[in-house]
Amino acid sequence: MQKYIDNLDDFEDDSRSRLLEVTERWLMPAVIFVAGVIIILAVCARLEALR
Template structure:
């Protein structure tokens, strides 16, 4: 038979806050969007020459 732990006060919540997951998801997309915008601006400026 399994032994169950009764004293749950010894355990801490090590889970990450949801804001960390959101930032981790959002930052690479922002960097990619900025990179695409820079490439498009460079192409537009080269066409204007």
């Protein structure tokens, strides 16, 4: 027969927080994308101003 662990107080929750998951999966790529678009628009505006 399989022996089960009774004392579960010794175990800690090592799972990642939901906020960290959302930040890593959605927020950081969105920030990088928006920063890239801003840089591209700034370069285009600068080149247009040089004409």
